[in-house]
Amino acid sequence: MPEASVMLRRLERLRQHQKDGRRAPHKPLLLLLALGRFARYGTSALPWSEAESLLGDLLAEYGPASRTSRRQGAAYPFTRLRSDGIWVLDRDVPMDLVRPLVEERVVGSLVPALERAFRDDPGLVKSVARTLVESHFPDTVAADVLVAVGLDPDEVRHSGEVIPEPDGDARRRDPKWPSAVLRAWDCQCAFCGFDGQLGNWPVGIEAAHVRWFKHGGPDDLDNGLALCVLHHKLFDRGALGLTKDLRIQVSASFTTRTEAGRILYRLHGRPLRPRPGTAVPAAQHVAWHQSEVFRGVALQT
Structure with a gap:
């Protein structure tokens, strides 16, 4: 379906968002949290009042060390993921600022096209989660992340691959x-x-x-x-x-x-x-x- 194709292209860009080897798991962790909510509740809707603690804890546990407060660290992906065409907020608030998120009681969610794609193909949630977690975390950590966002590691990691490895100069592991x-x-x-x-x-x-x-x-x-x-x-x-x-x-x-x-x-x-x-x-x-x-x-x- 067209929505799924668009989603895969956007996820491809998302998983490649790294700079000089620095870890940037903020958006993937938010997206995984949204996928976990969708799997449990049938909706990815995530109020900022919950996201600031849930996402803040995930970033503190699985992100790189940061001097930014958990609350501010959570505000970055919560507002910036909109630019990737995957995430929407129910209020038009500025990027990165915490106060408008609190005062406006903002709720974020996956774009409707994504939610429709997930409803049409329930296995897609697990496949997307697998692609994200395996793109940003080693195997020793991936299962812990999936549990933390409310997904079953065994189900996710045995799901089908969604995004194919890019051709050309893609790195391949040395089997030896x-x-x-x-x-x-x-x-x-x-x-x-x-x-x-x-x-x-x-x-x-x-x-x-x-x-x-x-x-x-x-x-x-x-x-x-x-x-x-x-x-x-x-x-x-x-x-x-x-x-x-x-x-x-x-x-x-x-x-x-x-x-x-x-x-x-x-x-x-x-x-x-x-x-x-x-x-x-x-x-x-x-x-x-x-x-x-x-x-x-x-x-x-």
């Missing part, structure tokens, strides 16, 4: 990169040393990008670490990071109440110990992770 990273780090977690195997194969060890592939990170050995499943997840969520001199950082935002969890604190300040000849994470990739992923400040030592 994961195994090369594991070999470089002796199939051991670079943080804790876990080296489980099942038969002759590593189990619970994954190749992790320091700078996310979806944000310009290359499939190079100096952009990779072998990490156990737990520490891969925490690294991609920003609970763990690296300093310039390649020491492990634990975010002060991370908290735990059990002895098992407190083991993570002991990683703080520990240097990476690669085997001789292994390419360590390059400074530019470490700096990107520190700026775009690591949460807040590190623990005090």
